[in-house]
């Protein structure tokens with residue numbers, strides 16, 4: 750993204766912000782509460798439109814796209830992991846993951862077999878016959894990661910992905926997340942309040958006064 754500008758009444762939240770996330774690379778963003786991190790994610794998802802600037806995802810500027818094309822581009826190019834997984838609790842993990850592929854237009858057999866493979870790879874037990882609601886918090890985040898990966902996105906976005914987890918699960922989910930860019934040749938952008946998680950990224954940037962600054966040391970971003 751370059752020259753990103755976003756205003757709310759009385760305040761400029763993004764003031765010419767620029768950032769690149771290459772394939773195979775992870776970038777973490779921290780910043781004070783209210784600095785605009787969620788707003789930035791919403792711009793990247795195309796849910797709100799910046800006043801000016803470019804957001805190039807998979808080589809295309811999404812700020813100029815029509816809604817239908819944008820929705821398809823988002824499904825094909827972006828995977829998203831939320832703080833609370835946001836899965837359908839009564840479905841099995843396989844069904845949750847396959848659903849994302851079905852919505853992207855894949856055939857049923859392919860969607861389900863791919864979902865099963867991914868969940869096995871991410872060590873989620875009982876993927877076929879357990880309700881997702883019955884999984885632990887860490888397992889649910891692994892399912893959310895599988896769902897984000899199933900359409901082979903070029904960009905993975907994660908919003909406080911470890912914020913709802915205990916220490917042990919926090920560490921294992923962070924290890925999983927930061928292994929993804931190299932394994933899947935995608936970019937990973939993580940928004941977090943946790944500087945120890947952010948410091949594990951290839952680059953740790955702090956959003957302050959509408960622009961990105963390199964974090965100087967552990968803890969400097971919070």
Ligand SMILES: Nc1ncnc2c1ncn2[C@@H]1O[C@H](COP(=O)(O)OP(=O)(O)OP(=O)(O)O)[C@@H](O)[C@H]1O
Nearest residue numbers: 757758762780781782783784785786787788789942
């Ligand atoms: N549409 C809007 N109208 C008015 N104010 C808004 C609007 N959208 C966002 N804001 C304000 O902009 C600021 C930035 O919000 P945002 O949620 O992006 O911050 P954040 O960095 O994600 O904060 P936190 O770390 O607390 O989650 C907040 O003060 C919010 O109230």
